[in-house]
Amino acid sequence: MSNIAHTYYPQSGRLVILGAGESGVGAAILGKDKGFDVFVSDMGTISEKYLNMLQEEGIAFESGQHTEDLIVNADLIVKSPGIPEKAPLIKQLRGMGKPIISEIEFAAQYTDAKLFCITGSNGKTTTTLLTYHVLKQGGLNVGLAGNIGNSFALQVAREQHDSYVLEISSFMLDDMYHFRADVAVILNITPDHLDRYDYKMENYVASKFRMVQNQRAEDYFIYCQDDAETVAALDKHPTAAQYLPFTQEGELSIGAFVDADKNLNILVPNREAFTMNIEELSLQGRHNVYNNSAAGLVAKVQELRNQTMKESMGSFVNVEHRLEHVACIGGVNYINDSKATNVNSVWYALESFSTEIVLIMGGVDKGNDYEMLRDLVKSKVKAIICIGKDTGRIHEAFEDDTDVIVNSASMSDAVQIASHLAKKGDTVLLSPACASFDWFKNYEDRGEQFKDAVMHL
Known part of the structure; x- marks a missing residue:
């Protein structure tokens, strides 16, 4: 007895997977094992790991494009969660009545x-x-x-x-x-x-x-x-x-x-x-x-x-880049919360500490409303150090709520400034509230650069 009580979807025929990441390649392999004719299509470049897996399994694929003729003949489509409903191809397939489901489904x-x-x-x-x-x-x-x-x-x-x-x-x-x-x-x-x-x-x-x-x-x-x-x-x-x-x-x-x-x-x-x-x-x-x-x-x-x-x-030891303790240097604790890419996550992070905080934040602003952080910033944050290109909104949001707001030129610069502003007993917290892709590859890269900079103090 499966977790889908009845079989609502075709159990054979052509299975098209849109997106060749972890979920897509996994679905392709399961589909192959269940006897589907599987085709994987990714608009981007497929990473080496997943390319190798597809080749080893002998699964047909394309990258850098979606070839319409090879997709519209699908009996079942599994799409990456990253592809929005508004994408023209998805709209077209929906219009044709094609079943489009997630890898989990x-x-x-x-x-x-x-x-x-x-x-x-x-x-x-x-x-x-x-x-x-x-x-x-x-x-x-x-x-x-x-x-x-x-x-x-x-x-x-x-x-x-x-x-x-x-x-x-x-x-x-x-x-x-x-x-x-x-x-x-x-x-x-x-x-x-x-x-x-x-x-x-x-x-x-x-x-x-x-x-x-x-x-x-x-x-x-x-x-x-x-x-x-x-x-x-x-x-x-x-x-x-x-x-x-x-x-x-x-x-x-x-x-x-x-x-x-x-x-x-x-x-x-x-x-x-x-x-x-x-x-x-x-x-x-x-x-x-x-x-x-x-x-x-x-x-x-x-x-x-x-x-x-x-x-x-x-x-239990927590996940990397989520309120991860990096080091205690001169009585100052350095915390890597790079995974905090929205305002609510930063609220949780600030709420976790009873010490005074030097907060490193910023990056690509997703239309953030910083209002919910105001009380916590007033009561706990002694300084904000901005990273990333877009720092104006952080200055506007908090200029009346904390004594110091400064911009930095790089992650190592931000950590250096933080080390001078923090005193024994304080916490230096990287909790950006923003996406990372202006200065960094992703939030992991941002967190690694923070940790590296702390270890070089």
Whole structure:
């Protein structure tokens, strides 16, 4: 029994994959193994890794173009989440009535593994990795996929897992119709990627709530009761699943909450109650209590032992470039949060520290509204150092809220300035709030340059 209850899509014929990245090549290999005539088409240059994989598998492909005649004859199309609906080719294929689905939707047809699916505007990578860590430590044969790790389709094709933890973005959800999550998690919903949703928040919220479509009475829906957008949308997007909320604003009889003694309590019907002091969690900060609440609820649904949960939630090491501790030099802590590419992520980062902060931020501004950072900047940030070409809006936003705002000429320059402004006990935090591609290849490159500059102080 797969996670798509019936077969809604062709099971043979021509399978066209648009996009030759991790998900696309994985889907191509699964399609080949299932007997499809597979063709992969990518408008860009295919990286060497994926080129080699396609060649080794003997899968037909093209790069640098989409040849219409080789695509419009498809019986089924799997598209990369990065290709927007507005793309002319997608519009044409939709007009022809061609089924266009995501890699996750395609692969779910071919597995009866349990699917633990996590989405949210912020924290989903950390929560996905934490959940995977806890379940693995608990002895489950579990795979990690979606927005992270190896392709879900490739793992379904070539590995056998009893369950998967999937990080799922709104772009993936947009092309998922019959897929069913055994456990669906929505961490939070804040404005992001609105250009893909006609600048309408309700469209973005609806996309996130596709996570709970098709859930049944035996499934679980885990969500944050403190997140206004999520709670407001519950009535509009009902599900048959069992609701498990988590909160830091009071006590619950079912779900996860923090009590007056700072204990995280996890209560799931017909399961042993779990308690752990939040100061024992390896990930600190209010937002990470939310992340642990969600991961803990997934683990408790799976009936993991309390001791196993405590050990794994106390030993987890976070993902690179997300609030990553780089070094302590002269009593100053240097933190790499390069993955914070939106304002909300920076809010979470600032909220994590009780020290004074020298904040390095900037890059390609995606139309950011910095208003939500104002109070935290006023109370915690002693200086802002701008990186990237577009610094004007940061100056405008914060000139009345912090004593020092300066521009830098490079990442190493920014780190040098920060080291002079910070004193013992302070935190130097790279948390850009912006995309990276003006000075850097991507957020990883930005984070690596920061770490390199810190190590050269």
